[in-house]
Amino acid sequence: MIQRSTLILPNEQAPICLSPRLMQLAAWISRGSKVLDVGTDHALLPIYLVQSGRVKSVIAGDVVEGPYQTAQRNVKMAQLESTVDVRLGSGLSIVEPGEVDTVVIAGMGGGTIAEILDEGRDVLACVKDLLLQPMNAAGRLREALQKHGFVIVDEQMVEESGRVYQLIFAQTSTECLVRAQYQHFMDKDQHWLACEFGPLNLSRREEPFVREAVEASRDHFQGILNRLPVEAGDATTLRREEIARHLSEMESWLKEEHR
Ligand SMILES: C[S@@+](CC[C@H](N)C(=O)[O-])C[C@H]1O[C@@H](n2cnc3c(N)ncnc32)[C@H](O)[C@@H]1O
Numbered sequence: 138m139i140q141r142s143t144l145i146l147p148n149e150q151a152p153i154c155l156s157p158r159l160m161q162l163a164a165w166i167s168r169g170s171k172v173l174d175v176g177t178d179h180a181l182l183p184i185y186l187v188q189s190g191r192v193k194s195v196i197a198g199d200v201v202e203g204p205y206q207t208a209q210r211n212v213k214m215a216q217l218e219s220t221v222d223v224r225l226g227s228g229l230s231i232v233e234p235g236e237v238d239t240v241v242i243a244g245m246g247g248g249t250i251a252e253i254l255d256e257g258r259d260v261l262a263c264v265k266d267l268l269l270q271p272m273n274a275a276g277r278l279r280e281a282l283q284k285h286g287f288v289i290v291d292e293q294m295v296e297e298s299g300r301v302y303q304l305i306f307a308q309t310s311t312e313c314l315v316r317a318q319y320q321h322f323m324d325k326d327q328h329w330l331a332c333e334f335g336p337l338n339l340s341r342r343e344e345p346f347v348r349e350a351v352e353a354s355r356d357h358f359q360g361i362l363n364r365l366p367v368e369a370g371d372a373t374t375l376r377r378e379e380i381a382r383h384l385s386e387m388e389s390w391l392k393e394e395h396r
Contacts, residue, residue: 153185153215158297158304162241162268165291165306166191170266173198173237175228175253176245180208183221194220196237200227229257239266247274251281261285267307275303276332282307288314292337294346301346303335330386339390348391355387 155163159182166172168191174183177197186192197212199205205225212221224231229240237260242250250271254261267287271278282289288310294301322331322339331339333354338347362380365373 153181153188155181155185156297158270158295158302159185159243161293161295161304162243162270163189163191165266165268166239166241167266169193170239171237172196172239172241173229173232175240175242176200176204177208177223178204178244180211180221180223182241182243183208184211184215184217187217187220188215194222196222196224196232198224198226198228198231200225227256228253229260232260234259235263236260238264239268240264241268243268243270245272247271247276247278251278254281254285258285265309267305269305269307270302271305272302275305275335276329278305279332279335283315283319286310286312286315288318289335289337292335294338294344294350296346301350303338305335325389327386327390329383330390351387351391355384355391358383358387 163182163185166186170192171194172183172186172192173196174180175198177183177199180197183195183197186195197208199208202225205223208223212218212223215221240261242253245253250269251274254267267282269278279289282305286309287307289305289307291306293304295304296302318336319328319331322328322336327339330351334347334351338344341347358380362377362384365377365380367377
């Protein structure tokens with residue numbers, strides 16, 4: 138589990154040491170960009186970005202009072218009140234369109250991140266880079282990225298404290314390029330698979346964790362299918378059919394690897 142709201146810096150001199158997950162997100166941030174960290178909690182990422190000189194200033198937002206105060210305390214302890222602007226509020230609503238060009242949203246459900254993007258269309262229209270780390274529902278999030286015209290330029294699966302997280306780096310693009318990114322998988326009836334695990338992840342078969350993630354998901358869905366009653370109502374039948382389609386997509390991709 139990601140630790141929430143408990144992290145206070147040891148003292149103002151101590152340099153921030155990021156976890157592998159946050160370190161990868163930081164590595165994707167272009168020098169000098171105007172960054173908003175949504176759901177900042179401890180504000181470790183914004184503090185690191187300024188301390189390392191990658192950016193001059195950052196906006197750090199959280200919708201919950203406790204994490205907001207933790208962020209403020211950590212920023213004060215790091216003596217960065219003039220460069221890390223901590224704001225209380227939901228999603229992208231705490232900035233004006235054009236105020237930031239890069240948005241980080243990490244450590245939330247994929248559905249919540251998708252809603253934040255939907256609700257912040259005016260701000261999103263001026264955003265170039267999106268750095269995302271969903272805790273679940275990565276497929277729903279990638280569908281939202283397609284809808285909003287963002288193409289995935291890099292993806293990583295990163296292990297932290299025994300759990301593997303999907304990290305997504307997306308950039309604003311054209312409808313044509315966004316569609317092209319998934320076309321290869323659509324041609325093979327693997328669109329759900331590509332959304333769930335990522336078109337770049339799936340094309341990098343040698344990467345650690347990708348095959349394991351697909352196998353674990355296959356076993357999970359097979360378990361659900363085994364428990365669903367065969368003789369049941371329409372809703373169960375539809376669910377069985379949907380799971381069977383997911384299983385077929387995963388099995389076909391796993392088999393391709395052995396060619
Ligand atoms: C698990 S923490 C993640 C902290 C940090 N981003 C990380 O990845 O380590 C999730 C944070 O998101 C905040 N949050 C949830 N929904 C939010 C929203 N709609 N807008 C802003 N913050 C939100 C929560 O209050 C919490 O502090």
